[in-house]
Amino acid sequence: MERGGGDIKTNARVTDVRREANGLHIETEVGPVRAGLLVNCAGLHADRLARMCHLDPQVQIVPFRGDYYELVPERRAMVRGLIYPMPDPALSFLGAHFTRTIDDRVEAGPNAVLAFSREGYAPWTLSPRDFAETLAFPGFWRLARRYWRTGLAELHGSLTKQRFVRSLQQLVPRVGSDDLVRGQSGVRAQAVDRAGQLVDDFHVVVGKRTLHVLNAPSPAATASLAIGGAVARQVLEQL
Secondary structure, eight states, X not given: XXXXXXXXXXXXXEEEEEEETTEEEEEETTEEEEESOEEEOOGGGHHHHHHHTTOOOSEEEEEEEEEEEEEOGGGGGGOOSOBOOOOOTTOOOOOSEEEEOTTXXXXXXXXXXXXXXXXXXXXXXXXXXXXXXXXXOHHHHHHHHHHHHHHHHHHHHHHOHHHHHHHHHTTOTTOOGGGEEEEEEEEEEEEXXXXXXXXXXXXXXXXXXXXXXXXXXXXXXXXXXXXXXXXXXXXXXXX
Protein backbone atom coordinates (compact mmCIF):
# COMPACT_ATOMS: atom_id res chain seq x y z
CA MET A 1 0.00 0.00 0.00
CA GLU A 2 2.81 2.43 0.84
CA ARG A 3 4.58 1.58 -2.42
CA GLY A 4 1.38 2.62 -4.22
CA GLY A 5 1.41 6.01 -2.52
CA GLY A 6 -0.78 5.15 0.45
CA ASP A 7 -0.19 6.13 4.07
CA ILE A 8 -0.89 3.80 7.01
CA LYS A 9 -1.79 5.46 10.32
CA THR A 10 -2.11 3.31 13.45
CA ASN A 11 -3.80 4.24 16.74
CA ALA A 12 -5.65 6.94 14.81
CA ARG A 13 -9.18 6.94 16.22
CA VAL A 14 -11.56 9.01 14.10
CA THR A 15 -13.24 11.77 16.11
CA ASP A 16 -15.10 13.75 13.45
CA VAL A 17 -15.98 13.69 9.75
CA ARG A 18 -16.95 16.86 7.88
CA ARG A 19 -17.85 17.41 4.24
CA GLU A 20 -15.89 20.01 2.32
CA ALA A 21 -16.24 21.36 -1.20
CA ASN A 22 -13.78 18.88 -2.68
CA GLY A 23 -14.12 15.92 -0.34
CA LEU A 24 -14.02 15.03 3.33
CA HIS A 25 -12.13 16.36 6.33
CA ILE A 26 -11.51 13.46 8.72
CA GLU A 27 -10.27 14.42 12.17
CA THR A 28 -8.25 11.76 14.00
CA GLU A 29 -6.30 11.59 17.24
CA VAL A 30 -3.03 11.83 15.27
CA GLY A 31 -4.07 14.69 13.04
CA PRO A 32 -6.45 15.51 10.17
CA VAL A 33 -6.85 13.54 6.95
CA ARG A 34 -8.45 14.79 3.74
CA ALA A 35 -10.01 12.34 1.31
CA GLY A 36 -12.18 12.29 -1.76
CA LEU A 37 -14.04 9.25 -0.48
CA LEU A 38 -14.15 7.31 2.80
CA VAL A 39 -14.49 3.53 2.97
CA ASN A 40 -15.64 2.45 6.43
CA CYS A 41 -14.53 -1.06 7.41
CA ALA A 42 -14.37 -0.28 11.14
CA GLY A 43 -15.89 -3.58 12.30
CA LEU A 44 -16.97 -3.22 15.93
CA HIS A 45 -17.29 0.56 15.49
CA ALA A 46 -18.62 0.64 11.92
CA ASP A 47 -22.09 1.89 12.90
CA ARG A 48 -20.63 4.71 14.98
CA LEU A 49 -18.46 5.88 12.11
CA ALA A 50 -21.47 5.77 9.75
CA ARG A 51 -23.42 8.01 12.13
CA MET A 52 -20.42 10.32 12.37
CA CYS A 53 -20.81 10.69 8.59
CA HIS A 54 -24.43 11.84 9.11
CA LEU A 55 -25.86 8.54 7.86
CA ASP A 56 -28.46 6.31 9.50
CA PRO A 57 -27.06 2.77 9.09
CA GLN A 58 -30.43 1.15 10.05
CA VAL A 59 -28.52 -1.31 12.27
CA GLN A 60 -26.49 -1.27 15.48
CA ILE A 61 -23.46 -3.37 16.32
CA VAL A 62 -24.15 -5.63 19.30
CA PRO A 63 -20.91 -7.36 20.38
CA PHE A 64 -20.82 -11.08 21.13
CA ARG A 65 -17.72 -12.71 22.59
CA GLY A 66 -16.72 -16.12 21.26
CA ASP A 67 -14.55 -18.37 23.46
CA TYR A 68 -12.39 -21.17 22.08
CA TYR A 69 -10.77 -24.26 23.52
CA GLU A 70 -7.96 -26.25 21.90
CA LEU A 71 -7.32 -29.97 21.80
CA VAL A 72 -4.16 -30.92 23.68
CA PRO A 73 -1.41 -32.08 21.25
CA GLU A 74 -1.72 -35.79 22.05
CA ARG A 75 -5.47 -35.76 21.25
CA ARG A 76 -5.38 -33.80 17.98
CA ALA A 77 -5.57 -37.00 15.93
CA MET A 78 -9.26 -37.26 16.90
CA VAL A 79 -10.02 -34.49 14.41
CA ARG A 80 -8.44 -34.82 10.97
CA GLY A 81 -10.41 -32.10 9.19
CA LEU A 82 -13.16 -29.55 9.74
CA ILE A 83 -16.29 -30.60 11.65
CA TYR A 84 -19.33 -28.32 11.64
CA PRO A 85 -22.81 -28.65 13.17
CA MET A 86 -26.03 -28.41 11.21
CA PRO A 87 -26.77 -24.65 11.22
CA ASP A 88 -29.88 -23.20 12.80
CA PRO A 89 -31.60 -21.19 10.03
CA ALA A 90 -33.06 -18.83 12.64
CA LEU A 91 -29.64 -17.80 13.98
CA SER A 92 -26.71 -16.38 12.04
CA PHE A 93 -24.24 -17.85 14.53
CA LEU A 94 -22.51 -20.94 13.20
CA GLY A 95 -22.26 -22.74 16.53
CA ALA A 96 -19.29 -24.50 18.12
CA HIS A 97 -17.21 -26.51 15.65
CA PHE A 98 -13.78 -28.08 15.23
CA THR A 99 -11.19 -26.37 13.04
CA ARG A 100 -7.76 -27.76 12.18
CA THR A 101 -5.45 -24.78 11.65
CA ILE A 102 -2.54 -24.36 9.23
CA ASP A 103 -0.07 -24.88 12.10
CA ASP A 104 -1.74 -28.23 12.94
CA ARG A 105 -3.62 -27.12 16.05
CA VAL A 106 -7.29 -28.01 16.54
CA GLU A 107 -9.58 -25.26 17.79
CA ALA A 108 -12.99 -26.03 19.31
CA GLY A 109 -15.61 -23.31 19.49
CA PRO A 110 -16.74 -20.63 19.57
CA ASN A 111 -19.79 -19.98 21.68
CA ALA A 112 -21.62 -16.63 21.42
CA VAL A 113 -21.97 -14.65 24.65
CA LEU A 114 -23.21 -11.07 24.89
CA ALA A 115 -20.18 -8.86 25.56
CA PHE A 116 -20.40 -5.84 27.84
CA SER A 117 -17.80 -4.01 25.75
CA ARG A 118 -17.25 -3.78 22.01
CA GLU A 119 -13.68 -4.84 22.70
CA GLY A 120 -14.50 -7.17 25.59
CA TYR A 121 -12.16 -10.02 24.75
CA ALA A 122 -11.94 -11.09 28.41
CA PRO A 123 -15.00 -12.19 30.43
CA TRP A 124 -16.71 -9.43 32.40
CA THR A 125 -14.83 -6.63 30.63
CA LEU A 126 -17.21 -3.67 30.93
CA SER A 127 -17.42 -0.45 28.92
CA PRO A 128 -20.21 1.67 30.43
CA ARG A 129 -20.68 3.51 27.13
CA ASP A 130 -20.85 0.35 25.02
CA PHE A 131 -23.17 -1.50 27.38
CA ALA A 132 -25.46 1.52 27.79
CA GLU A 133 -25.77 1.79 23.99
CA THR A 134 -26.72 -1.89 23.78
CA LEU A 135 -29.36 -1.55 26.51
CA ALA A 136 -30.79 1.62 24.93
CA PHE A 137 -31.24 -0.03 21.52
CA PRO A 138 -34.83 -1.34 21.07
CA GLY A 139 -33.64 -4.02 18.65
CA PHE A 140 -31.55 -5.62 21.42
CA TRP A 141 -34.60 -6.13 23.66
CA ARG A 142 -36.61 -7.60 20.80
CA LEU A 143 -33.71 -9.97 20.11
CA ALA A 144 -33.42 -10.86 23.81
CA ARG A 145 -37.11 -11.69 24.11
CA ARG A 146 -36.82 -14.06 21.18
CA TYR A 147 -33.61 -15.86 22.16
CA TRP A 148 -33.17 -15.43 25.93
CA ARG A 149 -33.05 -19.20 26.51
CA THR A 150 -30.30 -19.58 23.90
CA GLY A 151 -28.43 -16.65 25.47
CA LEU A 152 -28.53 -18.22 28.94
CA ALA A 153 -27.30 -21.55 27.56
CA GLU A 154 -24.38 -19.82 25.83
CA LEU A 155 -23.50 -17.95 29.04
CA HIS A 156 -23.61 -21.23 30.99
CA GLY A 157 -21.24 -22.79 28.47
CA SER A 158 -18.87 -19.86 28.87
CA LEU A 159 -18.78 -20.18 32.65
CA THR A 160 -18.73 -23.98 32.88
CA LYS A 161 -16.21 -26.01 30.92
CA GLN A 162 -18.25 -29.21 31.21
CA ARG A 163 -21.27 -27.53 29.58
CA PHE A 164 -19.03 -26.42 26.70
CA VAL A 165 -17.66 -29.95 26.40
CA ARG A 166 -21.16 -31.42 26.15
CA SER A 167 -21.90 -29.20 23.16
CA LEU A 168 -18.70 -30.43 21.49
CA GLN A 169 -19.57 -34.07 22.22
CA GLN A 170 -22.51 -33.75 19.87
CA LEU A 171 -19.90 -33.58 17.10
CA VAL A 172 -17.12 -35.77 18.54
CA PRO A 173 -18.51 -38.02 21.30
CA ARG A 174 -15.04 -39.14 22.43
CA VAL A 175 -13.84 -35.68 23.38
CA GLY A 176 -13.56 -35.11 27.14
CA SER A 177 -12.80 -32.28 29.50
CA ASP A 178 -9.18 -33.39 29.93
CA ASP A 179 -8.66 -33.24 26.15
CA LEU A 180 -9.18 -29.47 26.04
CA VAL A 181 -7.33 -26.39 27.24
CA ARG A 182 -8.58 -22.82 27.16
CA GLY A 183 -7.79 -21.00 23.91
CA GLN A 184 -8.29 -17.45 22.74
CA SER A 185 -11.44 -15.35 22.47
CA GLY A 186 -12.78 -13.00 19.83
CA VAL A 187 -15.59 -10.47 19.61
CA ARG A 188 -18.10 -10.68 16.78
CA ALA A 189 -19.35 -7.36 15.39
CA GLN A 190 -22.95 -8.51 14.95
CA ALA A 191 -25.29 -6.08 13.24
CA VAL A 192 -28.84 -6.12 14.64
CA ASP A 193 -31.72 -4.21 13.07
CA ARG A 194 -34.46 -2.33 14.93
CA ALA A 195 -36.83 -5.29 14.62
CA GLY A 196 -34.39 -7.41 16.63
CA GLN A 197 -33.21 -9.50 13.69
CA LEU A 198 -29.60 -10.65 13.46
CA VAL A 199 -28.33 -9.42 10.08
CA ASP A 200 -27.02 -12.64 8.49
CA ASP A 201 -25.73 -11.24 5.20
CA PHE A 202 -23.24 -8.62 4.09
CA HIS A 203 -24.64 -5.14 4.70
CA VAL A 204 -23.08 -2.28 2.74
CA VAL A 205 -24.53 1.24 2.76
CA VAL A 206 -23.50 3.98 0.36
CA GLY A 207 -23.55 7.62 1.44
CA LYS A 208 -22.35 10.86 -0.11
CA ARG A 209 -18.60 10.34 -0.64
CA THR A 210 -18.73 7.43 1.81
CA LEU A 211 -19.14 3.65 1.65
CA HIS A 212 -19.83 1.66 4.82
CA VAL A 213 -19.33 -2.09 5.33
CA LEU A 214 -21.65 -2.58 8.32
CA ASN A 215 -21.85 -6.36 8.53
CA ALA A 216 -19.38 -8.95 7.27
CA PRO A 217 -20.43 -12.37 8.62
CA SER A 218 -18.85 -15.75 8.03
CA PRO A 219 -17.23 -16.41 5.56
CA ALA A 220 -15.86 -12.85 5.48
CA ALA A 221 -12.28 -13.94 6.15
CA THR A 222 -12.13 -16.54 3.37
CA ALA A 223 -14.09 -14.27 1.03
CA SER A 224 -12.03 -11.18 1.84
CA LEU A 225 -10.48 -10.82 -1.62
CA ALA A 226 -13.89 -11.06 -3.30
CA ILE A 227 -15.35 -8.59 -0.81
CA GLY A 228 -12.44 -6.23 -1.47
CA GLY A 229 -13.12 -6.46 -5.20
CA ALA A 230 -16.81 -5.70 -4.70
CA VAL A 231 -16.02 -2.70 -2.47
CA ALA A 232 -13.43 -1.44 -4.97
CA ARG A 233 -15.99 -1.59 -7.81
CA GLN A 234 -18.43 0.50 -5.76
CA VAL A 235 -15.66 2.99 -4.98
CA LEU A 236 -14.88 3.35 -8.68
CA GLU A 237 -18.56 3.92 -9.43
CA GLN A 238 -18.64 6.77 -6.89
CA LEU A 239 -15.43 8.31 -8.19
